[in-house]
Each structure stands twice: as C-alpha cells, then as structure tokens.
Amino acid sequence: MNIKRRTALASVAGLYALSAFTLASAQSSGPIKVGALIALSGPAAAYGAEERRAIEAVFNQVNAQGGIGGRKIEVVVRDTKTNPTEAARLANQVIADDKVIAIIGATTGSETxxxxxxxxxxxxxxxxMVGTPSVTDPEKPYSKWVFRMSVPLSTDLPASMHRMVKDGKKRMAIFSEEDAYGQQGAAMAVELAKKLGVEVVENISAPKTATDLTTQATKIRNANPDAVLLVTASTGSGGAFLRKLQQVGLNVPVYGMAGIVQKQIITSGGTAAEMLIAPALVNPDEAGPLKELFALMKDNGGVDGFGAVLGANAAAGVVAALKSGATTGAQVRDAMEKIGSIKGYAAGPIKYSPTDHDSWGPETLIFVTVRDGKFKNL
Amino acid sequence: MTLSATGVSIRFGGLVALNNVAVSVSPGEILGLVGPNGAGKTTLFNCLTGVSKPQAGKVQLEGRDISRLSLADRVRLGIGRTFQTPRLDLGSSVADAVMLGFNPRLRQSIVSACLPFSKARRTEDDLSSRARQLIAEFQLTADPDSSAGELSLGHLRLLEVARALASEPRYLLLDEPAAGIDDVDRDLLADAIRNAAARGLGVLLVEHNVGFVAELSHRMVALVSGEVVAEGKPAYVVADPQVVAAYLGVHHVAA
Amino acid sequence: MSNEAKLWTAPAVIVVGFCIVMLLGIAQPSLHTTMFTIGLYALIALPLGLIYGQGGTISMAQGSFAALGAYTSAILCTRFGFSPTLSVIPAVVMPACVAFLIARPILRLPELSLALVTLSLGTVVAVGLQRGGDFTGSFVGLSGAPPLPLVGNHPVWVATTLWAVVLIVVIMYSHFVHSARGRSLNAIRVDRLLAESMGVNVPFDLSIMFAIAAGIAGLAGWFYVHTLGYIAPDSLGAHTSANILFMVVLGGRRAVLGPVLGATFFTFANDFLPGAETHGLFFGTILVLILLLSPDGILSPQAMRVLRRLFSRRDRVSRARLPGTAEVTEASR
Structure with a gap:
C-alpha cells in the first residue's frame, strides 16, 4: 500500500516536473500564426469590430496571393472584452498555446x-492600435517590442490645436474624458496652449460612464470660449457632448481628435456634429488619398472610420516584416526597425526606427468636418 | 452570593415595564418568575442577561455591579441562558450546536483555530466528546451528527439547556422553557433543571405556565404590571389574591 | 465521516485538481496561466466565502482590497526600490488595516445596505487611484513591477506558488470552520443575539474577519501585480468584486470549496462565451437557476449531505440491514 502510494506520488511529481520544462518549440512549417487581441465587446467594441475586419482582409489578400513563401498566415482572434486582466490572460494563451509570432492589439492602452x-x-x-503615450515610453524595457499602430496623441492633438490657431481662435475650452487618454491629452493641451498663446478659459472632464453632460456644457458656455477642444476617442460621449453644447446654445467650432472621426459620431451627434473639425486618418465618406484602403474594405464591410486604417496598417506591417524574411518574433521586431517605409493603407508613410516606435506623423492626417450627415474633407 | 436585581426600573416611552423591582437567585435555588402577559417578565429577564440595561437600579453578581456589562461579558462571568424561541443554526449538526456552548469558557486565538496540530485541534476532540456526553445525558438524539433541524421543539429547548450548561454557568436563566412542548419533553426538562440546581446552580425560571413552575420552584416571584406583587413559597404565591386576579383577568393588564 | 476526513477533504481535492490540470497543461500550456487566473480569483473569493458564507457579512469590496494590495506593492517597488519579498507585508497589512478601520461602523448594517456601502467603497478606491497623479499612475496605471521572488516569470512555478498559498488558505479555512472560533462566526450569521449569548464579541470578531479577508485579497493583488508587471484602476476593482461575489454565491458560500469551484467555473466559462455583453445574461441566468434549485449554491450543505450519505460506509451498512432498501439497491444495479 505504502510503496504503491509512493510510486504514484513519484510518477505524478515526475510528470509535473516535465510539464514545467516543456519549452515552446519554434514552428517551421504550417501556417504562420499571428495573434489579434481586440476588444470585440465592452466599451471599446465599436473600434474592435472594424479593426478585426481590416486585419482579416489584409491577411486573406496575402493568403490568396500564395502567402509568405508558400506559408499561409493564420490570424488568431481573441476578444479582450475591454478588460486588462482578460487581455493579459488571452495574451498568455495565444503565446503559449498558439505560439503566435506577433500580436496585433490591443484596442485600448491599459489592455496593451x-x-x-x-x-x-x-x-x-x-x-x-492605441494612441496612449505610455505604450511606447522609451524608458520602459517593453517599449523595444511595441510598435504603435495608431496616431499617437502627440501627433493629432498638436495638429488639432495648430489648426485652431490657424483659424484665429484665442479662447479655448477643454473637455476631456476621465481615462488615461483624456487626462494625458488635457494636460498636453494645457502645456501646448501656453506655447501657442491660446488662453484656456475652461478645463473640464466627465467620467466615462456619465449619462448627463449638462453641467459640463453649461460651464463651458459660461466661460465664453471661441473654440472647444474635445479630448476623447469615444464617439458615444463625444456625440452626446456635441448635442449638449448645441442645446445650451454654444455655437463655436469644436476641435476633436483623430479617434472621433467615425460614422457613429454623426449618428450620435446629429446636426450638432457639424460643429466638429478634426484631424482624421481617414474620411469614411471620401476615399481621397486612401483609395487602396477603400478597395481593400469594399467587400469586407466598408470603411466606418479609423479602425479600418489601424487594423489594415497593423496587418500590413506584420506582412512587410514577414516578407523581409522574418520567421520568429525577434526577427519580426528587428525587421520592423529596419525595413523603412511600410507600404500600408495610410495617407502618409509609416516608418519605424530603433529610436522611433511611434512613426505616425502629421502627414498621415487629413482634416475633416461634417456637412449634411457626411464627413467632408477641408 | 447571589445574582440579584435591586430597585430596577425600565420604561419604554410612557409605558412602565418595570418599577423598582428586586429579585435575587441563590446558588442551588430554583426561583420561578411568573406573571401574566405583559407583566414585565421578559424585560426583567433581559435586564439580568444584559440584553437591555436598567434605567434605574442595578444588577449584581455576587456583590459585583454588572449593570453595564454586555451580554457576552455576563455569559463569561457565568450567567447562562436559553431563549424563548430556540436560537441555533438548524442546518448544523446537534453536536456542533451543543459545542457552541463551550465557547464562553474558551479563549481560542484565530491562529490556533486555523492551524492543523494546534492546541485548538486537541481541544476540539475533547469538546466533541463532552458534547456527546451532554447529548446522551439529555437524550437529545441517538445520532449527534444528525441535523438539529430534525429535532422537536421540546428537544430544541433541551438542547438550549444543554448548550447553556456547557458554558459551566453558575446561574442558569431559562426563558419560558416549557411553552408549547409535550409532557414527555416537559418531564425531561424538569429533571434537567432539578439536576442543575442539585449541582449548585442558581436557576431562574421565567414562565407563563404557573403549574409547571409551582411544581419545580423552591421559591416564586409574581410580577404584575411591572411590580412584584407576591414572593415566597410556591403554594403561597399561587394562592395570592392579586396573582389569581391577574391570571383570571379581573385586573385588566395592558399587553 | 471522521474528524480528520472533515478537515482534509477540501485540501486533498485542491491538490488532486491542481495536479490534474497542470498535467493537462503539458498538452495545452495556456492552462498554466489559466490556473493562475483561477487561483487568483479563488484567493480573493475564499475569504469572502468565510465572512459571507460563515459570518453572514456580505462584501462587495474584495476586488478593491486586492487592488489596494497590488498598488501598495507596485508603488513601493517602483518608486522606493523595495523588493517584492519585502513589499508583500505592506501589501497584506495595508488593505487589512483599511478594512479593520472601516469595519466597525459599517458591519452593523443589514445585508443590502452593506453590499451598497462596500460597493461604493470600491468606487472611492478607484477614484482615488485615478486621481492619484504620478504617485498611483493615474488612469494609465503603473508598470514595471518586478517579477515574483524566487519563481520569477515561469508560468508553471508562478501557478504552483499561487496554488500553494490557496492550499494553505483552504487548509486554514477547513480547520477554522471546525473550531470554536468557526462556530462563533457561524453563530453570528445565524443570530447576533445568539452569538453574544455565547460570549462572542460580535463587532470585534467581525472586524477582524473583515480585515483578514481584505488582507488575503491584498496578497492576491500582490501576486497579480508581480506576475503581470502592470496594474491599472480598471484591472481589479468594482467589476472584479461583483464577479467574486458571483463565484462565491454560485459555487456555494457555505462550503470551503464553493469559492474555488465558482472561480473555476467563471474562468472556464469566459472562454466559451462570445462577448462581454452576453456575460451578464449568461451568468445572470445561471445564477437565478442555481439559486432557485439550491439557494446555497452548487456545493450547498444539502448537496454535501447527499454526497456524504452516498459515500459513507456506515450508511451503506445500515441500508443493507434494511431488507427493502437493500433489494432496491440490488435491483437498481
């Protein structure tokens, strides 16, 4: 009895130790696996769905043309539910089980x-596919492995404010959302306003879950600004805020961020959306310089906003690295810093270097406003 | 050397529940406290056990003023009690329900309670066997591991007496233990009370049912409208005209 | 069932279950990190099972206490150069102290008010962390917390260490429920007056238990932040607290293993459900169904009694003695 028990214990212990040392073996045949950790549900789901369509469209196109050196690309999509804890668990899962060589995602900064x-x-x-500055903070060791696939706040916010100055505005009110993006953006705007000689007459924020923005809109109206800076990437609260401004009777241009140029802002903002002026990665209603993106998405659900740009470019970046001969995660990383301009789906070139993991500069932006329920290039 | 209340008064708003009441129980004595509904029996009981505090007068345990002490403190000093409606976890086993009674005498640390092979573990076996003895003694059930919810009301009352005795009290206060139980259980209960008194415990028996008390008590106190109207030998108290009148309803007593 | 069996069944189930899943992890390595997630939730849920299932005191602040522990450790390590070995102490003590201080006034409240008060406590913690500026990393959170001491980042060793702690908690919990202290806590749930008449200092005992629950949640937070290396206000918080309560109620709040079962179910169910929107629907329906069938959750005392009867040898013998039942058993085979 005792001996039997001991043998059983020993074999369990042995198997267990074995499991501890099972190492991920590099795959050399079969499809190349790429993870896509995207918020398909939760608050950021509006972007996630479009990102997913674009990513799959790019990889499908590459696979249809024969793949990379005969190997197909397989994308492993997981829903992060806009929740950091869940995102981390799924990242472990796709890395350990699916042995992905790159991860596209996440949709939000804290998940990433x-x-x-x-x-x-x-x-x-x-x-x-996030604008949050800290994901590429060079002081953090992980930043070596992170390539931003969206326009950073440090590009579109200054672009929006420069436009404001160019339009002759002097008194600015800031409205931001209480999240990482909104708070960092508001702080950056205050700094930049000093340099540009713009007076900040009101700086107000609202929680992400706020259902009534009357207080905020009224305070902004009472401060009598000649322009409003809208620091949010959420079309829901952005639209609600625009409607409120219209309701309290303030009619000045509202300068937004690139993230808000989505078709939903027109639905949720109604006629109030016509106040909006924003730098955009894409105008969903006018192909303009983004003909290739529109062609790619034509049979894949169309372009609703910048989610398509981000997803398509992220996938194009991975494809470019793979085409240069990279077969492991480390090689993809090294390739990204060396291959130069990526032939992607943005208005301007995207090019990373060992010192620049942000890339997306002002030339990737086009200014748009809303007229008669459609986005219009300025 | 008694548990006593002296000059105790309690009023709830305008209603005088107790007015300058004095009672005392000596070790080895069974004191019956009777009175019609609303006479203030339960209020006095609560005063002695610490559930409520007297507005005037004091409660003393062997000369020490315990009027301000909490229920928990008084239990630790040796005042055990039962409840009118049995209070226990009906989902737990009979053994566990009785074992709860040992708690006032234990000073167990949380750490000891959590650790294997600790002092609490050795205590646990000891308590378990003592509880089983009590269960056998009170004939509560043949299977101490069965659920307490399967016991009859009479046995639940007996269980409460057993649980109170487990805390090794010097005084045992019983709140209407005989209400609503059958004759067999009542006899078991009467035996248990006599045994406790024989072991030197002072027993206070609060009852609506005069017959049960008169048979069992050494001495009786009758409360009517918050005042002591008669005190002495059971035969004397039972015959007291005010007591008879109160029970027969000649005096109208507000509930 | 002997006393020893009562004490060691739950720990044995944990050890066996853990070994099985970790062995399956050879085929599917992500099971190792999934085990980490389950262990993490189990560690936060177990003490809630203790204070809610045994003590009748609900808390919707467990997630926030875990966040408090995680942040305490992350701040000490990244800003003041502490090592995680040392910062584990404040990570446990800090939430425990906060819990102990607030416990006395709030623990008198009835169940529903207590749920709401502890829930808003979570909001206070979240807002405090979001508005803490650079100190708490504001909305972005804190990254760069060093990995766990000794075991580092290896998923197998990390999960093993965490589950060793879960095992210790389960052992202590099992012993506690079969002790005088455990019966005191149980008495508090049944009836506070009963507990007092059994010499229990109810407010003090509850406060201590509430603090211990918060401290263990803080320990889970410490594991979280030193495994992921990152913590944000929305990593652990009100939604975690709600999920933890769900796990406890579903798994069985009265049973030692209830919270662990709930955590396992919750984590695996997550993989099979499409999106967060349907979660509420799914988990809500499951919860309603389970509570209708068995108000004390899956591992309810009733269910346990049935199981025990099925497996108890003594019962089989006594059944065999009754001719009628013996025949039925024979026939049913």
Missing part, C-alpha cells in the same frame, strides 16, 4: 500595458 511585459519576455512584438 497589461500584457506588454508578458510579450516582451516571450519575444513577441506588439502592434497596439
């Missing part, structure tokens, strides 16, 4: 930061 360390340790490069 939740698995940045995990990815770095596994030597898997990340392509987050």
């Amino acid at each position: 930061l939740a698995f940045a360390d995990v990815a770095m340790r596994a030597q898997v490069p990340l392509f987050p």
